[in-house]
Amino acid sequence: METKLTRYEQDFLDFSYGFRPNRSCHDALRAINKTIIKDKINYIVDADIKGFFNNVDHEWMMKFIGHRIANPNIKRLIVRFLKAGIMGRGRFEATDKGTAQGSVVSPILANIYLHHYYGITDNYPMLQQFKYEVIKILFKWLNRRSQRRSFTKEKFQKYLRLNPLPNRKIYVNIMG
Secondary structure, eight states: OHHHHGGGGGGSOTTOOTTOTTOOHHHHHHHHHHHHHHSOOSOOOOOOOTTHHHHOBHHHHHHHHHTTOOOHHHHHHHHHHHTOOEEETTEEEOOSBOOOTTOSSHHHHHHHHHIIIIIISOOHHHHHHHHHHHHHHHHHHHHHTSSSOOOOHHHHHHHHHHSOOOOOOOSOOTTO
């Protein structure tokens, strides 16, 4: 099955390094270092998707798999893998989301999911949502830094106009 899934490797974006053949965290660090030295950089964001393997949506995963794999036997194996459940403390727990961490096929499924969810789709709505969340956290943080509420919503909007957040970037947009 993993051989069938490797057909996705050619689709993955070049800046994706996780769990890929002939790529390592050292390669990712080299690429970051080269970018920092060569290009003008204003900020670096390091993001970790907390609980990613525990929260992969099975329905979306199968939609993404369906883009490249039509064989119903392979799809059925992937569904069985996703629904296999967890054995813990002598009890079986069924799973309706997530992938089994440590499994041989989990990394490729994770890359497929991330590639489709964040990579080749028009990620404008997700970036818009991310910026909104950053603004909410910034407002909360700035108000916690002082004893009195130093920022009303109006003052905060004025602050953002004077000190705008970086613009979002859409790396790949296949939607047109």
